Amino acid sequence: MKNNIEELLNKYFEGETTCEEERQLRRFFAKGLVPEHLEVYCPMFAFLGKRRKPFRYYLTYSLGAVAATFLLTIGVSNVYRHLSPSVSSYVVIDGKQYTDAALVREQAKAAFHNVSFSEEDVFVTLFE
């Protein structure tokens, strides 16, 4: 068993193990009966074992989905505003300030849309 593990470890660092062999390694290091000279690897495999789900998987949204997210989160931020007045979203139109969530969202979207790439920009970026 022990030799087998050391062999697997070498393969692991060469990038040659299969997912099944990696699961075997994680199980071994999770069991706790780890020889002293291999103990240093415990945290590495414990960490990877804990992260079965992607740990930094950021969802990026399409502009269409933006609306839903804005609406949802603005609800939260309205509550939040009472706690900390300085961090809320707002829009100022012709000098008048509004905090209506839908309006803020619409205006933010409009501005972002204005600066989005046109065909011309793409062309310039690619062939400069």
Add this chain to the structure above:
Amino acid sequence: MELKQFKITVLPLRDKLLNYARRLTEDSSDAEDAVQEVMLKLWNQRHKLDEYRSVEAVAMTMTHHLCMDMWRSRRPDAIPLEQIQTTATTGTPERLLEEKDACKLMQEIINSLPTLQRMIIRMKDIEEYETEEIAEITGCNAEAIRSNLSRARKKVRDIYLHAIQERKRRNDV
């Protein structure tokens, strides 16, 4: 967009991207890495690729940016001094020494890897893709993926071992 669709719409772009990357980086292994990274980034965004008018334009722009970054980093004199200093300090054991929690230390180390290595280690060790699957997605050969994976894992190991040794040494003093 799933693998089958991805293979039809995205993979055929590979040669074009590679040619473009080669011209920009003037180095075929840099170009190969750049295209690997772009392909993985596109894979990570596969669910929204349908929204773009031209996946090709997105892919070309990503390749362009990446190659320009590589080109810049190979010419140290082109980078402002403050930037060199920040890159030099990220991921060094010095900052990691303070991290008591082993898991958070591991997280920090993985975060400090170059993007391509971080993406490959995440796919293999966390999302459990086989090397062959990653090769299939990127259109690279499995050997190129294996070598980047090995480099990433060894780097994680070395930084980790160095960090705990250094900490032990300080505690002994």
Add this chain to the structure above:
Amino acid sequence: MMNNPIRTTVLFVLLLTFTARATAQQGLQIAAVFQKYGKQKGVTMVELSKEVLDAYRMNLYKSLIFKDAEEAMPTILRSLETDKKKAKKVKEVVSSGQIRSGYYQLPQLKEDVNRFILFKTGKKGAATLIYIEGELDADDLVTMLFMKKE
């Protein structure tokens, strides 16, 4: 024991939220443009807070839309010119000597806080200026900026 990372994260997020304001647009000339024109007639200014923006990995989003930017244009261009000198990446479309659109990536405010200025002129003298700050990188932003299918 298990709670510790969570607690740290919560504290960290709170800290970020409260410091976001203080560091926004630090040392940038365009801050003055927002200040000067944000509340004028014919101008729409939006500021979004961190919690609205989390999903985009942004801490701050500020935009100005000018219906007619003729009067403000010299100030805007001068500010962009100054901020551009510090920029890490500059991408501009210039026609007949005037900037039509500009994308600028500024040096990081601190680790993991990237800063971007986006500027574009529109029809009939309209112009839009946006400032974005956050963890997102240039690739993320570029991807977002691609025109979507109708």
